Structure formats: C-alpha cells, structure tokens
Amino acid sequence: MATAPSASNGGLRVAVVGTGYGSAELVRLLLDHPDVGEIRLYTHSRDGEAIDALYPHLAGFLDVSLRAYDPGEVASVDVSFFATPHGASAELIPPVLELGGRVIDLSGDFRLKDGSAYEAWYGRPAAPATWRENAVYGLADVYGDAVRGARLVANPGCYPTAALLALIPLLRAEAIEPEGIVLDGKSGVSGAGRGVSLGVHFSEVNENLRAYKVGRHQHVPEIEAEAARWAGGPVRVTFVPHLVPMTRGILMTVYARWRGAPTDTEGLVDLYRKAYGGKPFVRVLPPGRQPETKHVAGTNLADIGAVFDGRTNTAIVTVAIDNLVKGAAGQAVQNMNLLFGRPETLGLRRVPLFP
Known part of the structure; x- marks a missing residue:
C-alpha cells in the first residue's frame, strides 16, 4: 500500500479550481473540515472577485478573493480539487501533476483508461495517456485502499456512483447476468451544472419530467468499465437518465436478471449488508423499505434498498444519493x-436535511 502523504503544518492547504455548483459544495464541506487550514479558489475569468460576490451564501464564512489560475500555485498546496468542465481538466491538470501536485478531479477526463472510448462518448480529445492510465478511480466505498497515497484521483460521476454501488456486490458474487442490465436514473436539476440553458430554464423544468441523452449518456462507458472489473468480462447496460424538477438528488433503480443460487428479498438485502458492513456512508435498508432522495439530502450517504422479484427472476436495487455531495x-x-x-468520515458526518 502506498504511504499517505503528509500535510503541511497548520492543517491542509487546499485549492478549488472552478466556479460551478461542485466548487460551491466543496467549499461548504471544506469550511467544516477540522483538518483544513487554508482554502484557495482559482478561476480563469473572475480574478480578484470576492468569494461572496460569486457565492453570496458564503458571506461571513470565507473572506477570500478568487485567484487567477496558476498551475505552480495550485501545485504548491497539499491537494487541489478540479471542479472544471470535461475537457478543461484534461488540459489544466497535467501541468499541476508534473510540478508534483496532488489532484482530485471531479470531471470525467481521467475516469476512463480507454482514450478511444472517452473520445467516442465525450466528443473531445482524451487526456494524456500517462496520467489517464495511472489515475485511481475514486469510488471511495469500494476502492478506498487504492486512493491512499495516490497522485491523481478520478472522482466518479454522480450516476456511476449510484449504479456501481448497486452493481458491484451482485457482480462480485456472480449473482446476475452481465448482459441486459437496465439502469433507470433520475436526477435533480443541479446535476446539469450552473450554466444557463433552455433545458434547465424554470419554465421548462417545473412540473415536468423528461428523459435525456437516451442511449448516449457519457456515463455509460464509465459504468461498464468499472462493472467489468468485477464481472471478469464485458458488462452491457441500458441506461436512461431523467431530469426531475427538484434541486438535489439522484434515485437510481437497477434491474438485473438473476443467475445465482435461489434467493428472496431477505437474501438479496443480506448480500448488500455483507458487502457494505463497516462502510460508514452506505446504509442498507431493511426489506420493505425503499430509498428516498429526501433522506440523504445534503449528506455523503448512499441509501440502498433491494427487492427480489421471483416471478421474473430479477434483482431490483434502488440507490438514493445527493448528486452534489456523494455524487461529487x-x-x-x-x-x-x-x-x-x-x-473517512472526518468533516462529513452530517444529519440529512429534513423535511
């Protein structure tokens, strides 16, 4: 196992690069982290602007100004978070790594080892192979040991986090068919980012529910690649995401054909209890209860509910997360x-917001 790096005296110095919802949520969480001593915020276009002008909700909590992006400065902190768009991370992060920095990237640019798959699904050039192939996939509740001491952590996507937490225990147990898996995902509007577009206009979203990017969502290859690591061969999923008129939350329902030993709902739930026993952020619900996005809002929790449909020989697993917290x-x-x-829980143990 790699040795964990040491922090500088006075607490961790961290940099946050980007100005979207992911960055705002990072700052909110980092402000409450007992081991964070300094937070720097970097941007390409708003140099010198006070943080509370960009994020008024932070007024009185963080008195800093945005800094012009400089890879040398970013590399000098203990760890930097890149909450930058797909494509931007691929260009901005390698210079920081080459200067000795440690990076946690929230974009999709380093999640796929296969550069051709990235280019096919994202429609842009892949990040340099050296860093892409050596990035650690940061599904923390599964790959925690691999993260320790990493130089570059590719933070999972929001939908893949929910989908893989459901799929990995089933695939590891060889309990489901790796073909014909159906993923039904529903996300709050914040998942679309802070940019202005007609698709997230209030009048278009309010009192409406719609599917989008059907059959072509960029998270498909990420889910399939990570699932294949546990299946020992190719996994194929049909994924349909939906936009729901709420701000936060993802509800992912997974349907998979059973091929394991005969079971029932209690047996299926027990499989998840064993898989995530001791994992502080994964709550496996008892038979008869199903996850709700409201019950994880504002937290790093993932709630899992499972039902075995004996009539169709199908495992039905539902996962609820907050897309901005557990999903980012x-x-x-x-x-x-x-x-x-x-x-793992340091600075992250929070009671969900309710109602």
Missing part, C-alpha cells in the same frame, strides 16, 4: 481523507 464534492472530500490517512 462529498465523495471528493472522502477521497481527500483517504489520501491523507484521515478517518
């Missing part, structure tokens, strides 16, 4: 804790 910033902070040998 929260898992990134969990990876930071792992990277520096801290308890």
Whole structure:
C-alpha cells in the first residue's frame, strides 16, 4: 500500500479550481473540515472577485478573493480539487501533476483508461495517456485502499456512483447476468451544472419530467468499465437518465436478471449488508423499505434498498444519493481523507436535511 502523504503544518492547504455548483459544495464541506487550514479558489475569468460576490451564501464564512489560475500555485498546496468542465481538466491538470501536485478531479477526463472510448462518448480529445492510465478511480466505498497515497484521483460521476454501488456486490458474487442490465436514473436539476440553458430554464423544468441523452449518456462507458472489473468480462447496460424538477438528488433503480443460487428479498438485502458492513456512508435498508432522495439530502450517504422479484427472476436495487455531495464534492472530500490517512468520515458526518 502506498504511504499517505503528509500535510503541511497548520492543517491542509487546499485549492478549488472552478466556479460551478461542485466548487460551491466543496467549499461548504471544506469550511467544516477540522483538518483544513487554508482554502484557495482559482478561476480563469473572475480574478480578484470576492468569494461572496460569486457565492453570496458564503458571506461571513470565507473572506477570500478568487485567484487567477496558476498551475505552480495550485501545485504548491497539499491537494487541489478540479471542479472544471470535461475537457478543461484534461488540459489544466497535467501541468499541476508534473510540478508534483496532488489532484482530485471531479470531471470525467481521467475516469476512463480507454482514450478511444472517452473520445467516442465525450466528443473531445482524451487526456494524456500517462496520467489517464495511472489515475485511481475514486469510488471511495469500494476502492478506498487504492486512493491512499495516490497522485491523481478520478472522482466518479454522480450516476456511476449510484449504479456501481448497486452493481458491484451482485457482480462480485456472480449473482446476475452481465448482459441486459437496465439502469433507470433520475436526477435533480443541479446535476446539469450552473450554466444557463433552455433545458434547465424554470419554465421548462417545473412540473415536468423528461428523459435525456437516451442511449448516449457519457456515463455509460464509465459504468461498464468499472462493472467489468468485477464481472471478469464485458458488462452491457441500458441506461436512461431523467431530469426531475427538484434541486438535489439522484434515485437510481437497477434491474438485473438473476443467475445465482435461489434467493428472496431477505437474501438479496443480506448480500448488500455483507458487502457494505463497516462502510460508514452506505446504509442498507431493511426489506420493505425503499430509498428516498429526501433522506440523504445534503449528506455523503448512499441509501440502498433491494427487492427480489421471483416471478421474473430479477434483482431490483434502488440507490438514493445527493448528486452534489456523494455524487461529487462529498465523495471528493472522502477521497481527500483517504489520501491523507484521515478517518473517512472526518468533516462529513452530517444529519440529512429534513423535511
């Protein structure tokens, strides 16, 4: 196992690059982290602007100004978070790594080892192979040991986090067919980012539910590649994401044809209890209860509910996460804790917002 890097005196110095919802959520979580001593914010276009002008909700909590992006400065901190768009991370991160920096990237640019798959699904050039192939996939509740001491952590996508937490225990147990898996994902509007577009206009989203990127969502190859590691061969999924008129949350329902020993709902739930026993952020619900996005809002929790449909011989597994926390910033902070040998829960133990 790699040795965890040491933090500088006075707490961790961290940099956040980007100005979207992911960055805002990172800052919110880092402000409450007992081992973070300094937070720097970097941007390409808003140099010198006060943080509370960009994020008014932070007024009185963080008195800093945005800095012009400089790879040397970013490399000098203990760890940097890149909450930058796909494509931008591929260009911005390699210089930081070459200067000795440690990076946790929230984009999709380093999640896929296969550069041709990235280019086919993202429609842009892949990141340099050297860093792409050596990045650690940061599904923290599964690959925590690999994260410790890493130079570059590729934080998983929000939909893949939910889907893989459901799929990996089933594939590891050789309990389901690797073909014909159906993923039904529903996400709040914040998953579309902070940019202005007609698709997330209030009048278009309110009192509406729609599928999008059907059969062509960029998270498909990420899910299939990671699932294949546990299946020992190719995995094929049909994934249909939907946009729901709420701000936060993902509800992912997985349908998979059973091929394991005869079971029932209690047996299926027990499989997940064994898989995630001792994992502080994964809550396996008892038979008869199903996850709800409201029950994980504002937290790094993942709630899992499972039902075995004996009539169709199908495992039906539902996962609820907060897309901005467990699906992005929260898992990134969990990876930071792992990277520096801290308890996974440090700065992340929060009671869900309710109602």
